[in-house]
Amino acid sequence: MATDQTPWLDDRQQQVWRDWLRVGSRLPAALNRQLQRDSDLSLQDFDVLVQLTDVDEGRVRVSALAAALGWERSRLSHHVTRMERRGLVAREECDDDGRGAFVVLTPTGRAAIERAAPGHVRTVRSLVFDALAPAEVEALGEALAAVLGRLEPS
Amino acid sequence: MATDQTPWLDDRQQQVWRDWLRVGSRLPAALNRQLQRDSDLSLQDFDVLVQLTDVDEGRVRVSALAAALGWERSRLSHHVTRMERRGLVAREECDDDGRGAFVVLTPTGRAAIERAAPGHVRTVRSLVFDALAPAEVEALGEALAAVLGRLEPS
DNA sequence: CCAACATGCGTGACGTGTCAACCATTCCCG
DNA sequence: CGGGAATGGTTGACACGTCACGCATGTTGG
Numbered sequence: 001m002a003t004d005q006t007p008w009l010d011d012r013q014q015q016v017w018r019d020w021l022r023v024g025s026r027l028p029a030a031l032n033r034q035l036q037r038d039s040d041l042s043l044q045d046f047d048v049l050v051q052l053t054d055v056d057e058g059r060v061r062v063s064a065l066a067a068a069l070g071w072e073r074s075r076l077s078h079h080v081t082r083m084e085r086r087g088l089v090a091r092e093e094c095d096d097d098g099r100g101a102f103v104v105l106t107p108t109g110r111a112a113i114e115r116a117a118p119g120h121v122r123t124v125r126s127l128v129f130d131a132l133a134p135a136e137v138e139a140l141g142e143a144l145a146a147v148l149g150r151l152e153p154s
Numbered sequence: 155m156a157t158d159q160t161p162w163l164d165d166r167q168q169q170v171w172r173d174w175l176r177v178g179s180r181l182p183a184a185l186n187r188q189l190q191r192d193s194d195l196s197l198q199d200f201d202v203l204v205q206l207t208d209v210d211e212g213r214v215r216v217s218a219l220a221a222a223l224g225w226e227r228s229r230l231s232h233h234v235t236r237m238e239r240r241g242l243v244a245r246e247e248c249d250d251d252g253r254g255a256f257v258v259l260t261p262t263g264r265a266a267i268e269r270a271a272p273g274h275v276r277t278v279r280s281l282v283f284d285a286l287a288p289a290e291v292e293a294l295g296e297a298l299a300a301v302l303g304r305l306e307p308s
Numbered sequence: 309c310c311a312a313c314a315t316g317c318g319t320g321a322c323g324t325g326t327c328a329a330c331c332a333t334t335c336c337c338g
Numbered sequence: 339c340g341g342g343a344a345t346g347g348t349t350g351a352c353a354c355g356t357c358a359c360g361c362a363t364g365t366t367g368g
Contacts, residue, residue: 008275013283016291019298020282022224024178026305029326044354062317070176075355077318082353099316099363121162128174129167131300137170139293144173146285151180183356198324216347229325231348236323253333253346 027127034123039116044079045088046120049105049113052089058105061094065103088112181281188277193270198233199242200274203259203267206243212259215248219257242266 009017032043041049051068052058060068066076080103083089088109094100129137163171186197195203205222206212214222220230234257237243242263248254283291 009279009283012295013291016295016298017278017282019295019302023298023301023305024182025224027301028178030305032326042353063315070179072356073317074319074357078355079353081318094316097316097364099361101317124171125163127304128171128301129163131304132297136293136297136300137167139290140297141166141170141173143286143290143294143297144170144177146290147177147181147282148173150281150285151177151184186356196323217345226326227347228327228349232324235348248346251334251346253331255347 030127031120031123035116035120038119039112041112041116045083046113046116048076048079048083048103049088049109049116052103052105053110053113058110059092059102062101062103083109184281185274185277189270189274192273193266195266195270199237200267200270202230202233202237202257203242203263203270206257206259207264207267212264213246213256216255216257237263 008014028043035041035043035046047069048065051065052060062076062080063073066073069076071079080089080091084091087106090104090106092102092104094102132140162168182197189195189197189200201223202219205219206214216230216234217227220227223230225233234243234245238245241260244258244260246256246258248256286294
């Protein structure tokens with residue numbers, strides 16, 4: 001109708017949107033299964049461990065880690081609690097600031113990610129980048145950047 | 155090194171992968187917030203309700219609904235339990251098959267989705283498709299289809 | 309100085325998702 | 339028929355995520 005204030009998506013957009021939703025739910029699930037099966041780590045564990053290996057001494061303030069991951073502090077706190085139970089990371093007090101806390105990579109955690117990384121990269125390559133020609137990677141990158149611009153108006 | 159068995163991603167691939175992860179976590183969160191705020195529905199509630207409005211009488215067998223959504227039966231069962239508590243759907247026995255069950259859209263549920271749909275579509279358009287030129291939509295669609303091919307080898 | 313306010317982080321409640329185990333019913337084959 | 343296997347669905351345990359709140363420490367203005 002001519003006066004419709006909330007136009008639905010056109011056919012192609014609907015198709016793309018459905019595919020987006022499918023990939024968005026199945027790809028993380030597939031990555032998670034691989035990590036879990038081969039390394040007993042979740043995708044989230046992996047993300048946390050990656051950040052920790054990237055910084056000096058594997059020792060970061062909770063807030064900084066949350067920011068680097070793009071997570072809410074609360075989420076990270078819960079997750080660190082679970083990872084702490086499994087010995088992958090530890091908490092340390094902060095001398096400078098009595099409120100602060102560090103998350104520290106344990107030897108167990110470092111060993112875990114070093115064991116897990118190659119297989120994970122292989123899976124990402126095989127499921128995503130091996131399916132895409134360079135030009136497609138480029139196009140995908142453009143589209144993602146455009147959407148990111150809408151999501152993070154900064 | 156020349157003998158590396160597990161090549162990392164090249165720079166552009168890494169960048170795209172990071173953006174993919176960011177969009178993949180923030181976009182659903184943003185859509186969820188909008189729906190929750192404006193209509194008191196989650197993204198998953200919405201998906202379920204959409205499927206129910208698509209079929210005759212808003213009445214579907216649990217397995218069929220799970221298949222249509224691409225969900226595991228267990229996940230759907232849990233979700234239906236929660237939606238049932240809020241009066242959005244109801245369960246009904248199946249006369250033909252003593253094991254079977256139907257999920258039925260209630261008047262409350264129908265009203266909820268009819269109220270929610272326009273705003274949700276507007277949000278999807280504004281966050282995703284308004285950011286993309288038609289050619290970019292097309293390119294995104296190609297890339298998603300290629301990845302889907304890897305995820306669902308059929 | 310000290311009373312408000314701000315900051316850094318943790319916790320509890322609850323919704324969401326997966327896996328494994330569990331009924332009950334139905335199917336199927338000997 | 340009758341008894342095992344398959345099917346349809348639920349449940350429990352646990353990991354993950356968000357929100358609202360709480361609590362301690364730190365900061366600041368009167």
